[in-house]
Amino acid sequence: MDQQLQQQEMAVFQGVDFVRLRSGRLYAHAAEDGRSVCLDPRRESHNAVWAVTPRFCPTTATYCVLLRGAYGRYLGAPDATARPCSSPCRAAEQRDFDRPEILAILWRTVPTSRQGTFLLKDASERYLRANPRCLCLLSCRPGVSVSTCRGLGKAIQWTVETVPRGGRPDNPIARDSLFARVCPPLSRLCVRWFSEREIRYVDTDGTGAFSEDNWLSTRYTGRTMTNLKRHLVNLLPPDLIAQYTLCVRAGRYGQPTPLAINLPRSRERLDIMLFQYAVSAVDLFIYPDVNAVAGAEAPARDEPVPDE
Structure with a gap:
Protein backbone atom coordinates (compact mmCIF):
# COMPACT_ATOMS: atom_id res chain seq x y z
CA MET A 1 0.00 0.00 0.00
CA PRO A 164 -7.76 15.66 25.67
CA ARG A 165 -5.21 15.62 28.43
CA GLY A 166 -6.19 16.33 32.02
CA GLY A 167 -4.48 16.77 35.36
CA ARG A 168 -3.25 14.05 37.68
CA PRO A 169 -6.42 12.35 38.97
CA ASP A 170 -7.22 11.92 42.63
CA ASN A 171 -6.57 8.53 44.15
CA PRO A 172 -9.60 6.26 43.75
CA ILE A 173 -11.80 5.89 46.80
CA ALA A 174 -11.12 2.77 48.83
CA ARG A 175 -14.29 0.82 49.62
CA ASP A 176 -14.63 -2.29 51.73
CA SER A 177 -16.63 -5.10 50.22
CA LEU A 178 -20.16 -5.76 51.46
CA PHE A 179 -18.96 -9.07 52.92
CA ALA A 180 -16.24 -7.31 54.91
CA ARG A 181 -18.82 -4.99 56.47
CA VAL A 182 -21.36 -7.71 57.23
CA CYS A 183 -19.02 -10.50 58.37
CA PRO A 184 -15.84 -8.86 59.73
CA PRO A 185 -14.54 -11.95 61.62
CA LEU A 186 -14.41 -14.02 58.44
CA SER A 187 -13.74 -11.27 55.92
CA ARG A 188 -9.96 -11.16 56.28
CA LEU A 189 -9.56 -14.87 55.59
CA CYS A 190 -12.03 -14.86 52.69
CA VAL A 191 -10.67 -11.69 51.11
CA ARG A 192 -7.17 -13.16 51.28
CA TRP A 193 -8.37 -16.39 49.68
CA PHE A 194 -10.24 -14.70 46.85
CA SER A 195 -8.12 -11.62 46.07
CA GLU A 196 -4.47 -12.19 47.02
CA ARG A 197 -2.11 -11.82 44.09
CA GLU A 198 1.60 -11.53 43.35
CA ILE A 199 2.94 -8.03 42.79
CA ARG A 200 6.29 -7.75 41.05
CA TYR A 201 7.76 -4.30 41.63
CA VAL A 202 10.83 -2.23 40.89
CA ASP A 203 11.98 1.17 42.17
CA THR A 204 13.37 3.43 39.45
CA ASP A 205 16.39 5.71 39.98
CA GLY A 206 16.55 9.50 39.90
CA THR A 207 16.18 9.56 36.12
CA GLY A 208 13.39 7.00 35.93
CA ALA A 209 15.72 4.23 34.73
CA PHE A 210 15.83 0.73 36.19
CA SER A 211 17.35 -2.68 35.60
CA GLU A 212 15.36 -5.76 34.61
CA ASP A 213 17.46 -7.63 37.20
CA ASN A 214 16.10 -5.53 40.08
CA TRP A 215 12.50 -6.73 40.14
CA LEU A 216 11.26 -7.90 43.55
CA SER A 217 8.09 -9.75 44.51
CA THR A 218 5.47 -9.44 47.23
CA ARG A 219 1.93 -10.60 47.94
CA TYR A 220 -0.95 -8.15 48.09
CA THR A 221 -4.58 -8.63 49.08
CA GLY A 222 -7.34 -6.49 47.64
CA ARG A 223 -7.82 -4.09 44.76
CA THR A 224 -7.23 -0.69 46.36
CA MET A 225 -4.47 1.22 44.59
CA THR A 226 -3.88 3.57 47.55
CA ASN A 227 -3.25 0.66 49.91
CA LEU A 228 -0.98 -0.99 47.34
CA LYS A 229 1.13 2.17 47.15
CA ARG A 230 1.43 2.25 50.93
CA HIS A 231 2.32 -1.45 50.98
CA LEU A 232 5.09 -1.07 48.37
CA VAL A 233 6.57 2.11 49.85
CA ASN A 234 6.86 0.35 53.22
CA LEU A 235 9.00 -2.32 51.52
CA LEU A 236 11.54 0.23 50.29
CA PRO A 237 14.60 1.25 52.34
CA PRO A 238 13.67 3.86 54.99
CA ASP A 239 15.97 6.48 53.44
CA LEU A 240 13.85 6.47 50.27
CA ILE A 241 10.85 8.26 51.78
CA ALA A 242 9.20 10.10 48.88
CA GLN A 243 5.97 10.55 47.00
CA TYR A 244 5.55 7.98 44.24
CA THR A 245 3.61 7.48 41.05
CA LEU A 246 2.64 3.84 40.57
CA CYS A 247 2.77 2.58 36.99
CA VAL A 248 1.71 -0.81 35.73
CA ARG A 249 3.65 -2.44 32.91
CA ALA A 250 2.03 -5.21 30.86
CA GLY A 251 4.90 -7.22 29.43
CA ARG A 252 8.57 -6.48 28.92
CA TYR A 253 7.84 -4.27 25.90
CA GLY A 254 4.81 -2.55 27.41
CA GLN A 255 4.83 1.15 28.17
CA PRO A 256 4.52 2.14 31.87
CA THR A 257 0.96 3.28 32.53
CA PRO A 258 0.12 5.42 35.59
CA LEU A 259 -2.50 3.70 37.73
CA ALA A 260 -5.51 6.00 37.89
CA ILE A 261 -8.01 3.34 39.04
CA ASN A 262 -8.03 0.42 41.41
CA LEU A 263 -6.60 -2.94 40.40
CA PRO A 264 -8.48 -5.41 38.18
CA ARG A 265 -10.53 -8.14 39.80
CA SER A 266 -8.37 -11.02 38.62
CA ARG A 267 -5.59 -12.48 40.74
CA GLU A 268 -3.08 -12.37 37.92
CA ARG A 269 0.37 -11.05 38.70
CA LEU A 270 0.89 -7.34 38.11
CA ASP A 271 4.21 -5.63 37.37
CA ILE A 272 4.41 -2.27 39.13
CA MET A 273 7.06 0.41 38.59
CA LEU A 274 7.56 3.12 41.22
CA PHE A 275 8.53 6.59 40.01
CA GLN A 276 9.38 9.30 42.53
CA TYR A 277 7.54 12.57 41.97
CA ALA A 278 10.89 14.36 41.81
CA VAL A 279 12.30 12.43 38.85
CA SER A 280 12.05 13.96 35.40
CA ALA A 281 10.31 10.88 34.00
CA VAL A 282 7.17 11.68 36.00
CA ASP A 283 6.73 14.89 34.01
CA LEU A 284 6.28 12.78 30.89
CA PHE A 285 3.33 10.84 32.28
CA ILE A 286 0.09 12.24 30.96
CA TYR A 287 -3.50 11.60 31.96
CA PRO A 288 -6.81 11.81 30.08
CA ASP A 289 -9.57 14.23 30.99
CA VAL A 290 -12.35 11.65 31.20
CA ASN A 291 -14.98 14.37 31.75
CA ALA A 292 -14.13 16.32 28.58
CA VAL A 293 -16.75 16.65 25.86
CA ALA A 294 -16.62 14.16 23.02
CA GLY A 295 -14.26 15.02 20.18
CA ALA A 296 -12.48 17.82 22.06
CA GLU A 297 -9.28 18.90 20.33
CA ALA A 298 -6.16 17.45 21.91
CA PRO A 299 -3.14 19.67 22.66
CA ALA A 300 0.22 19.00 21.06
CA ARG A 301 1.75 15.82 22.42
CA ASP A 302 5.17 15.45 23.99
CA GLU A 303 7.35 12.41 23.62
CA PRO A 304 6.02 9.67 25.93
CA VAL A 305 8.13 7.47 28.17
CA PRO A 306 9.74 5.08 25.65
CA ASP A 307 8.90 1.38 25.56
CA GLU A 308 11.29 -0.75 27.52
Missing part, protein backbone atom coordinates in the same frame (compact mmCIF):
# COMPACT_ATOMS: atom_id res chain seq x y z
CA ASP A 2 1.21 3.51 -0.80
CA GLN A 3 2.76 5.12 2.29
CA GLN A 4 1.00 8.44 1.68
CA LEU A 5 -2.38 6.67 1.60
CA GLN A 6 -1.51 4.80 4.81
CA GLN A 7 -0.67 8.06 6.57
CA GLN A 8 -3.96 9.59 5.41
CA GLU A 9 -5.85 6.61 6.83
CA MET A 10 -4.05 7.02 10.17
CA ALA A 11 -4.66 10.80 10.31
CA VAL A 12 -7.42 10.29 12.88
CA PHE A 13 -4.73 9.28 15.42
CA GLN A 14 -2.10 11.88 14.51
CA GLY A 15 -1.25 14.20 17.40
CA VAL A 16 -3.73 12.35 19.63
CA ASP A 17 -2.87 11.03 23.09
CA PHE A 18 -6.13 9.34 24.09
CA VAL A 19 -9.30 8.13 22.36
CA ARG A 20 -12.60 6.45 23.04
CA LEU A 21 -14.00 3.89 20.62
CA ARG A 22 -17.77 4.21 20.27
CA SER A 23 -20.19 1.88 18.51
CA GLY A 24 -23.65 3.45 18.53
CA ARG A 25 -24.16 4.52 22.14
CA LEU A 26 -21.72 2.02 23.63
CA TYR A 27 -17.99 2.33 24.25
CA ALA A 28 -15.25 -0.29 24.13
CA HIS A 29 -14.16 -0.72 27.78
CA ALA A 30 -11.14 -2.38 29.31
CA ALA A 31 -13.24 -4.67 31.51
CA GLU A 32 -12.57 -4.81 35.24
CA ASP A 33 -11.50 -8.45 35.05
CA GLY A 34 -8.29 -7.09 33.52
CA ARG A 35 -8.44 -9.24 30.38
CA SER A 36 -11.68 -8.99 28.43
CA VAL A 37 -13.08 -6.06 26.42
CA CYS A 38 -16.74 -5.18 26.84
CA LEU A 39 -19.25 -2.61 25.60
CA ASP A 40 -20.53 -0.14 28.17
CA PRO A 41 -22.55 3.09 27.93
CA ARG A 42 -20.36 4.93 30.47
CA ARG A 43 -18.05 7.43 28.78
CA GLU A 44 -16.75 9.31 31.86
CA SER A 45 -14.62 6.34 32.88
CA HIS A 46 -10.91 5.60 32.67
CA ASN A 47 -11.86 2.12 31.43
CA ALA A 48 -13.37 3.71 28.30
CA VAL A 49 -10.17 5.57 27.39
CA TRP A 50 -7.31 4.10 25.32
CA ALA A 51 -3.85 5.67 25.14
CA VAL A 52 -2.48 6.00 21.60
CA THR A 53 1.07 4.99 20.64
CA PRO A 54 2.00 5.30 16.94
CA ARG A 55 4.09 2.45 15.57
CA PHE A 56 5.43 1.30 12.22
CA CYS A 57 5.06 -2.43 11.62
CA PRO A 58 8.03 -3.75 9.61
CA THR A 59 6.33 -7.10 9.00
CA THR A 60 3.44 -5.55 7.09
CA ALA A 61 5.21 -2.26 6.20
CA THR A 62 2.20 -0.28 7.49
CA TYR A 63 1.68 2.57 9.93
CA CYS A 64 -0.32 1.40 12.94
CA VAL A 65 -1.23 2.37 16.48
CA LEU A 66 -1.20 0.57 19.78
CA LEU A 67 -4.22 1.21 22.01
CA ARG A 68 -3.38 0.83 25.70
CA GLY A 69 -6.09 0.52 28.35
CA ALA A 70 -6.41 1.59 31.97
CA TYR A 71 -4.64 -1.53 33.28
CA GLY A 72 -1.64 -1.09 30.99
CA ARG A 73 -2.65 -3.87 28.61
CA TYR A 74 -3.24 -3.46 24.90
CA LEU A 75 -6.40 -3.80 22.88
CA GLY A 76 -6.02 -6.91 20.76
CA ALA A 77 -7.18 -10.46 20.25
CA PRO A 78 -5.72 -13.97 20.19
CA ASP A 79 -3.01 -14.41 17.58
CA ALA A 80 -4.39 -15.19 14.14
CA THR A 81 -4.42 -18.87 13.23
CA ALA A 82 -3.05 -20.40 10.06
CA ARG A 83 -6.65 -21.18 9.05
CA PRO A 84 -8.59 -17.95 9.72
CA CYS A 85 -11.78 -19.28 8.14
CA SER A 86 -11.96 -21.98 10.81
CA SER A 87 -12.43 -19.30 13.46
CA PRO A 88 -13.82 -16.16 11.80
CA CYS A 89 -14.74 -14.42 15.07
CA ARG A 90 -12.55 -14.29 18.19
CA ALA A 91 -13.16 -12.36 21.41
CA ALA A 92 -11.08 -9.20 21.83
CA GLU A 93 -8.68 -9.09 24.78
CA GLN A 94 -6.47 -6.88 26.88
CA ARG A 95 -3.06 -8.29 25.98
CA ASP A 96 0.42 -8.07 27.45
CA PHE A 97 3.13 -6.68 25.19
CA ASP A 98 5.53 -9.51 26.01
CA ARG A 99 7.14 -10.00 22.59
CA PRO A 100 8.95 -7.49 20.36
CA GLU A 101 6.15 -7.65 17.80
CA ILE A 102 2.54 -8.79 18.23
CA LEU A 103 0.44 -8.31 15.11
CA ALA A 104 -2.81 -8.76 17.02
CA ILE A 105 -2.34 -5.50 18.97
CA LEU A 106 -1.47 -3.31 15.96
CA TRP A 107 -4.37 -1.36 14.45
CA ARG A 108 -4.92 0.88 11.46
CA THR A 109 -8.03 2.76 10.36
CA VAL A 110 -10.03 2.36 7.18
CA PRO A 111 -12.50 5.21 6.45
CA THR A 112 -16.10 4.24 5.69
CA SER A 113 -18.86 5.86 3.66
CA ARG A 114 -20.46 7.08 6.91
CA GLN A 115 -18.80 10.34 7.86
CA GLY A 116 -16.83 10.16 11.09
CA THR A 117 -16.74 6.38 11.30
CA PHE A 118 -13.86 4.01 10.67
CA LEU A 119 -13.04 0.35 10.45
CA LEU A 120 -10.25 -0.76 12.77
CA LYS A 121 -8.19 -3.54 11.20
CA ASP A 122 -5.34 -5.38 12.88
CA ALA A 123 -2.17 -6.45 11.09
CA SER A 124 -3.68 -9.92 10.59
CA GLU A 125 -6.50 -8.43 8.46
CA ARG A 126 -9.19 -8.81 11.12
CA TYR A 127 -11.76 -6.12 11.92
CA LEU A 128 -12.70 -4.92 15.40
CA ARG A 129 -16.35 -5.80 15.87
CA ALA A 130 -18.98 -4.66 18.39
CA ASN A 131 -21.32 -7.34 19.70
CA PRO A 132 -24.11 -5.36 21.42
CA ARG A 133 -26.32 -8.42 21.87
CA CYS A 134 -25.40 -11.78 23.32
CA LEU A 135 -26.87 -14.75 21.47
CA CYS A 136 -26.14 -17.37 24.14
CA LEU A 137 -28.73 -18.51 26.66
CA LEU A 138 -26.75 -17.33 29.68
CA SER A 139 -26.73 -13.65 30.57
CA CYS A 140 -23.54 -11.83 29.65
CA ARG A 141 -22.28 -8.34 28.92
CA PRO A 142 -22.12 -7.02 25.37
CA GLY A 143 -18.62 -7.61 24.11
CA VAL A 144 -16.03 -6.84 21.45
CA SER A 145 -14.46 -9.30 19.04
CA VAL A 146 -12.38 -9.43 15.86
CA SER A 147 -13.68 -10.89 12.63
CA THR A 148 -12.22 -11.65 9.22
CA CYS A 149 -15.54 -10.76 7.60
CA ARG A 150 -15.95 -7.16 6.42
CA GLY A 151 -19.60 -7.49 5.48
CA LEU A 152 -20.93 -6.79 8.96
CA GLY A 153 -22.28 -3.28 8.41
CA LYS A 154 -22.39 -1.07 11.48
CA ALA A 155 -20.98 -3.81 13.72
CA ILE A 156 -17.45 -3.00 12.56
CA GLN A 157 -17.91 0.77 12.20
CA TRP A 158 -16.41 2.80 15.03
CA THR A 159 -16.46 6.47 15.93
CA VAL A 160 -13.06 7.53 17.28
CA GLU A 161 -13.54 10.23 19.92
CA THR A 162 -10.48 12.26 20.86
CA VAL A 163 -9.92 12.68 24.60
Whole structure:
Protein backbone atom coordinates (compact mmCIF):
# COMPACT_ATOMS: atom_id res chain seq x y z
CA MET A 1 0.00 0.00 0.00
CA ASP A 2 1.21 3.51 -0.80
CA GLN A 3 2.76 5.12 2.29
CA GLN A 4 1.00 8.44 1.68
CA LEU A 5 -2.38 6.67 1.60
CA GLN A 6 -1.51 4.80 4.81
CA GLN A 7 -0.67 8.06 6.57
CA GLN A 8 -3.96 9.59 5.41
CA GLU A 9 -5.85 6.61 6.83
CA MET A 10 -4.05 7.02 10.17
CA ALA A 11 -4.66 10.80 10.31
CA VAL A 12 -7.42 10.29 12.88
CA PHE A 13 -4.73 9.28 15.42
CA GLN A 14 -2.10 11.88 14.51
CA GLY A 15 -1.25 14.20 17.40
CA VAL A 16 -3.73 12.35 19.63
CA ASP A 17 -2.87 11.03 23.09
CA PHE A 18 -6.13 9.34 24.09
CA VAL A 19 -9.30 8.13 22.36
CA ARG A 20 -12.60 6.45 23.04
CA LEU A 21 -14.00 3.89 20.62
CA ARG A 22 -17.77 4.21 20.27
CA SER A 23 -20.19 1.88 18.51
CA GLY A 24 -23.65 3.45 18.53
CA ARG A 25 -24.16 4.52 22.14
CA LEU A 26 -21.72 2.02 23.63
CA TYR A 27 -17.99 2.33 24.25
CA ALA A 28 -15.25 -0.29 24.13
CA HIS A 29 -14.16 -0.72 27.78
CA ALA A 30 -11.14 -2.38 29.31
CA ALA A 31 -13.24 -4.67 31.51
CA GLU A 32 -12.57 -4.81 35.24
CA ASP A 33 -11.50 -8.45 35.05
CA GLY A 34 -8.29 -7.09 33.52
CA ARG A 35 -8.44 -9.24 30.38
CA SER A 36 -11.68 -8.99 28.43
CA VAL A 37 -13.08 -6.06 26.42
CA CYS A 38 -16.74 -5.18 26.84
CA LEU A 39 -19.25 -2.61 25.60
CA ASP A 40 -20.53 -0.14 28.17
CA PRO A 41 -22.55 3.09 27.93
CA ARG A 42 -20.36 4.93 30.47
CA ARG A 43 -18.05 7.43 28.78
CA GLU A 44 -16.75 9.31 31.86
CA SER A 45 -14.62 6.34 32.88
CA HIS A 46 -10.91 5.60 32.67
CA ASN A 47 -11.86 2.12 31.43
CA ALA A 48 -13.37 3.71 28.30
CA VAL A 49 -10.17 5.57 27.39
CA TRP A 50 -7.31 4.10 25.32
CA ALA A 51 -3.85 5.67 25.14
CA VAL A 52 -2.48 6.00 21.60
CA THR A 53 1.07 4.99 20.64
CA PRO A 54 2.00 5.30 16.94
CA ARG A 55 4.09 2.45 15.57
CA PHE A 56 5.43 1.30 12.22
CA CYS A 57 5.06 -2.43 11.62
CA PRO A 58 8.03 -3.75 9.61
CA THR A 59 6.33 -7.10 9.00
CA THR A 60 3.44 -5.55 7.09
CA ALA A 61 5.21 -2.26 6.20
CA THR A 62 2.20 -0.28 7.49
CA TYR A 63 1.68 2.57 9.93
CA CYS A 64 -0.32 1.40 12.94
CA VAL A 65 -1.23 2.37 16.48
CA LEU A 66 -1.20 0.57 19.78
CA LEU A 67 -4.22 1.21 22.01
CA ARG A 68 -3.38 0.83 25.70
CA GLY A 69 -6.09 0.52 28.35
CA ALA A 70 -6.41 1.59 31.97
CA TYR A 71 -4.64 -1.53 33.28
CA GLY A 72 -1.64 -1.09 30.99
CA ARG A 73 -2.65 -3.87 28.61
CA TYR A 74 -3.24 -3.46 24.90
CA LEU A 75 -6.40 -3.80 22.88
CA GLY A 76 -6.02 -6.91 20.76
CA ALA A 77 -7.18 -10.46 20.25
CA PRO A 78 -5.72 -13.97 20.19
CA ASP A 79 -3.01 -14.41 17.58
CA ALA A 80 -4.39 -15.19 14.14
CA THR A 81 -4.42 -18.87 13.23
CA ALA A 82 -3.05 -20.40 10.06
CA ARG A 83 -6.65 -21.18 9.05
CA PRO A 84 -8.59 -17.95 9.72
CA CYS A 85 -11.78 -19.28 8.14
CA SER A 86 -11.96 -21.98 10.81
CA SER A 87 -12.43 -19.30 13.46
CA PRO A 88 -13.82 -16.16 11.80
CA CYS A 89 -14.74 -14.42 15.07
CA ARG A 90 -12.55 -14.29 18.19
CA ALA A 91 -13.16 -12.36 21.41
CA ALA A 92 -11.08 -9.20 21.83
CA GLU A 93 -8.68 -9.09 24.78
CA GLN A 94 -6.47 -6.88 26.88
CA ARG A 95 -3.06 -8.29 25.98
CA ASP A 96 0.42 -8.07 27.45
CA PHE A 97 3.13 -6.68 25.19
CA ASP A 98 5.53 -9.51 26.01
CA ARG A 99 7.14 -10.00 22.59
CA PRO A 100 8.95 -7.49 20.36
CA GLU A 101 6.15 -7.65 17.80
CA ILE A 102 2.54 -8.79 18.23
CA LEU A 103 0.44 -8.31 15.11
CA ALA A 104 -2.81 -8.76 17.02
CA ILE A 105 -2.34 -5.50 18.97
CA LEU A 106 -1.47 -3.31 15.96
CA TRP A 107 -4.37 -1.36 14.45
CA ARG A 108 -4.92 0.88 11.46
CA THR A 109 -8.03 2.76 10.36
CA VAL A 110 -10.03 2.36 7.18
CA PRO A 111 -12.50 5.21 6.45
CA THR A 112 -16.10 4.24 5.69
CA SER A 113 -18.86 5.86 3.66
CA ARG A 114 -20.46 7.08 6.91
CA GLN A 115 -18.80 10.34 7.86
CA GLY A 116 -16.83 10.16 11.09
CA THR A 117 -16.74 6.38 11.30
CA PHE A 118 -13.86 4.01 10.67
CA LEU A 119 -13.04 0.35 10.45
CA LEU A 120 -10.25 -0.76 12.77
CA LYS A 121 -8.19 -3.54 11.20
CA ASP A 122 -5.34 -5.38 12.88
CA ALA A 123 -2.17 -6.45 11.09
CA SER A 124 -3.68 -9.92 10.59
CA GLU A 125 -6.50 -8.43 8.46
CA ARG A 126 -9.19 -8.81 11.12
CA TYR A 127 -11.76 -6.12 11.92
CA LEU A 128 -12.70 -4.92 15.40
CA ARG A 129 -16.35 -5.80 15.87
CA ALA A 130 -18.98 -4.66 18.39
CA ASN A 131 -21.32 -7.34 19.70
CA PRO A 132 -24.11 -5.36 21.42
CA ARG A 133 -26.32 -8.42 21.87
CA CYS A 134 -25.40 -11.78 23.32
CA LEU A 135 -26.87 -14.75 21.47
CA CYS A 136 -26.14 -17.37 24.14
CA LEU A 137 -28.73 -18.51 26.66
CA LEU A 138 -26.75 -17.33 29.68
CA SER A 139 -26.73 -13.65 30.57
CA CYS A 140 -23.54 -11.83 29.65
CA ARG A 141 -22.28 -8.34 28.92
CA PRO A 142 -22.12 -7.02 25.37
CA GLY A 143 -18.62 -7.61 24.11
CA VAL A 144 -16.03 -6.84 21.45
CA SER A 145 -14.46 -9.30 19.04
CA VAL A 146 -12.38 -9.43 15.86
CA SER A 147 -13.68 -10.89 12.63
CA THR A 148 -12.22 -11.65 9.22
CA CYS A 149 -15.54 -10.76 7.60
CA ARG A 150 -15.95 -7.16 6.42
CA GLY A 151 -19.60 -7.49 5.48
CA LEU A 152 -20.93 -6.79 8.96
CA GLY A 153 -22.28 -3.28 8.41
CA LYS A 154 -22.39 -1.07 11.48
CA ALA A 155 -20.98 -3.81 13.72
CA ILE A 156 -17.45 -3.00 12.56
CA GLN A 157 -17.91 0.77 12.20
CA TRP A 158 -16.41 2.80 15.03
CA THR A 159 -16.46 6.47 15.93
CA VAL A 160 -13.06 7.53 17.28
CA GLU A 161 -13.54 10.23 19.92
CA THR A 162 -10.48 12.26 20.86
CA VAL A 163 -9.92 12.68 24.60
CA PRO A 164 -7.76 15.66 25.67
CA ARG A 165 -5.21 15.62 28.43
CA GLY A 166 -6.19 16.33 32.02
CA GLY A 167 -4.48 16.77 35.36
CA ARG A 168 -3.25 14.05 37.68
CA PRO A 169 -6.42 12.35 38.97
CA ASP A 170 -7.22 11.92 42.63
CA ASN A 171 -6.57 8.53 44.15
CA PRO A 172 -9.60 6.26 43.75
CA ILE A 173 -11.80 5.89 46.80
CA ALA A 174 -11.12 2.77 48.83
CA ARG A 175 -14.29 0.82 49.62
CA ASP A 176 -14.63 -2.29 51.73
CA SER A 177 -16.63 -5.10 50.22
CA LEU A 178 -20.16 -5.76 51.46
CA PHE A 179 -18.96 -9.07 52.92
CA ALA A 180 -16.24 -7.31 54.91
CA ARG A 181 -18.82 -4.99 56.47
CA VAL A 182 -21.36 -7.71 57.23
CA CYS A 183 -19.02 -10.50 58.37
CA PRO A 184 -15.84 -8.86 59.73
CA PRO A 185 -14.54 -11.95 61.62
CA LEU A 186 -14.41 -14.02 58.44
CA SER A 187 -13.74 -11.27 55.92
CA ARG A 188 -9.96 -11.16 56.28
CA LEU A 189 -9.56 -14.87 55.59
CA CYS A 190 -12.03 -14.86 52.69
CA VAL A 191 -10.67 -11.69 51.11
CA ARG A 192 -7.17 -13.16 51.28
CA TRP A 193 -8.37 -16.39 49.68
CA PHE A 194 -10.24 -14.70 46.85
CA SER A 195 -8.12 -11.62 46.07
CA GLU A 196 -4.47 -12.19 47.02
CA ARG A 197 -2.11 -11.82 44.09
CA GLU A 198 1.60 -11.53 43.35
CA ILE A 199 2.94 -8.03 42.79
CA ARG A 200 6.29 -7.75 41.05
CA TYR A 201 7.76 -4.30 41.63
CA VAL A 202 10.83 -2.23 40.89
CA ASP A 203 11.98 1.17 42.17
CA THR A 204 13.37 3.43 39.45
CA ASP A 205 16.39 5.71 39.98
CA GLY A 206 16.55 9.50 39.90
CA THR A 207 16.18 9.56 36.12
CA GLY A 208 13.39 7.00 35.93
CA ALA A 209 15.72 4.23 34.73
CA PHE A 210 15.83 0.73 36.19
CA SER A 211 17.35 -2.68 35.60
CA GLU A 212 15.36 -5.76 34.61
CA ASP A 213 17.46 -7.63 37.20
CA ASN A 214 16.10 -5.53 40.08
CA TRP A 215 12.50 -6.73 40.14
CA LEU A 216 11.26 -7.90 43.55
CA SER A 217 8.09 -9.75 44.51
CA THR A 218 5.47 -9.44 47.23
CA ARG A 219 1.93 -10.60 47.94
CA TYR A 220 -0.95 -8.15 48.09
CA THR A 221 -4.58 -8.63 49.08
CA GLY A 222 -7.34 -6.49 47.64
CA ARG A 223 -7.82 -4.09 44.76
CA THR A 224 -7.23 -0.69 46.36
CA MET A 225 -4.47 1.22 44.59
CA THR A 226 -3.88 3.57 47.55
CA ASN A 227 -3.25 0.66 49.91
CA LEU A 228 -0.98 -0.99 47.34
CA LYS A 229 1.13 2.17 47.15
CA ARG A 230 1.43 2.25 50.93
CA HIS A 231 2.32 -1.45 50.98
CA LEU A 232 5.09 -1.07 48.37
CA VAL A 233 6.57 2.11 49.85
CA ASN A 234 6.86 0.35 53.22
CA LEU A 235 9.00 -2.32 51.52
CA LEU A 236 11.54 0.23 50.29
CA PRO A 237 14.60 1.25 52.34
CA PRO A 238 13.67 3.86 54.99
CA ASP A 239 15.97 6.48 53.44
CA LEU A 240 13.85 6.47 50.27
CA ILE A 241 10.85 8.26 51.78
CA ALA A 242 9.20 10.10 48.88
CA GLN A 243 5.97 10.55 47.00
CA TYR A 244 5.55 7.98 44.24
CA THR A 245 3.61 7.48 41.05
CA LEU A 246 2.64 3.84 40.57
CA CYS A 247 2.77 2.58 36.99
CA VAL A 248 1.71 -0.81 35.73
CA ARG A 249 3.65 -2.44 32.91
CA ALA A 250 2.03 -5.21 30.86
CA GLY A 251 4.90 -7.22 29.43
CA ARG A 252 8.57 -6.48 28.92
CA TYR A 253 7.84 -4.27 25.90
CA GLY A 254 4.81 -2.55 27.41
CA GLN A 255 4.83 1.15 28.17
CA PRO A 256 4.52 2.14 31.87
CA THR A 257 0.96 3.28 32.53
CA PRO A 258 0.12 5.42 35.59
CA LEU A 259 -2.50 3.70 37.73
CA ALA A 260 -5.51 6.00 37.89
CA ILE A 261 -8.01 3.34 39.04
CA ASN A 262 -8.03 0.42 41.41
CA LEU A 263 -6.60 -2.94 40.40
CA PRO A 264 -8.48 -5.41 38.18
CA ARG A 265 -10.53 -8.14 39.80
CA SER A 266 -8.37 -11.02 38.62
CA ARG A 267 -5.59 -12.48 40.74
CA GLU A 268 -3.08 -12.37 37.92
CA ARG A 269 0.37 -11.05 38.70
CA LEU A 270 0.89 -7.34 38.11
CA ASP A 271 4.21 -5.63 37.37
CA ILE A 272 4.41 -2.27 39.13
CA MET A 273 7.06 0.41 38.59
CA LEU A 274 7.56 3.12 41.22
CA PHE A 275 8.53 6.59 40.01
CA GLN A 276 9.38 9.30 42.53
CA TYR A 277 7.54 12.57 41.97
CA ALA A 278 10.89 14.36 41.81
CA VAL A 279 12.30 12.43 38.85
CA SER A 280 12.05 13.96 35.40
CA ALA A 281 10.31 10.88 34.00
CA VAL A 282 7.17 11.68 36.00
CA ASP A 283 6.73 14.89 34.01
CA LEU A 284 6.28 12.78 30.89
CA PHE A 285 3.33 10.84 32.28
CA ILE A 286 0.09 12.24 30.96
CA TYR A 287 -3.50 11.60 31.96
CA PRO A 288 -6.81 11.81 30.08
CA ASP A 289 -9.57 14.23 30.99
CA VAL A 290 -12.35 11.65 31.20
CA ASN A 291 -14.98 14.37 31.75
CA ALA A 292 -14.13 16.32 28.58
CA VAL A 293 -16.75 16.65 25.86
CA ALA A 294 -16.62 14.16 23.02
CA GLY A 295 -14.26 15.02 20.18
CA ALA A 296 -12.48 17.82 22.06
CA GLU A 297 -9.28 18.90 20.33
CA ALA A 298 -6.16 17.45 21.91
CA PRO A 299 -3.14 19.67 22.66
CA ALA A 300 0.22 19.00 21.06
CA ARG A 301 1.75 15.82 22.42
CA ASP A 302 5.17 15.45 23.99
CA GLU A 303 7.35 12.41 23.62
CA PRO A 304 6.02 9.67 25.93
CA VAL A 305 8.13 7.47 28.17
CA PRO A 306 9.74 5.08 25.65
CA ASP A 307 8.90 1.38 25.56
CA GLU A 308 11.29 -0.75 27.52
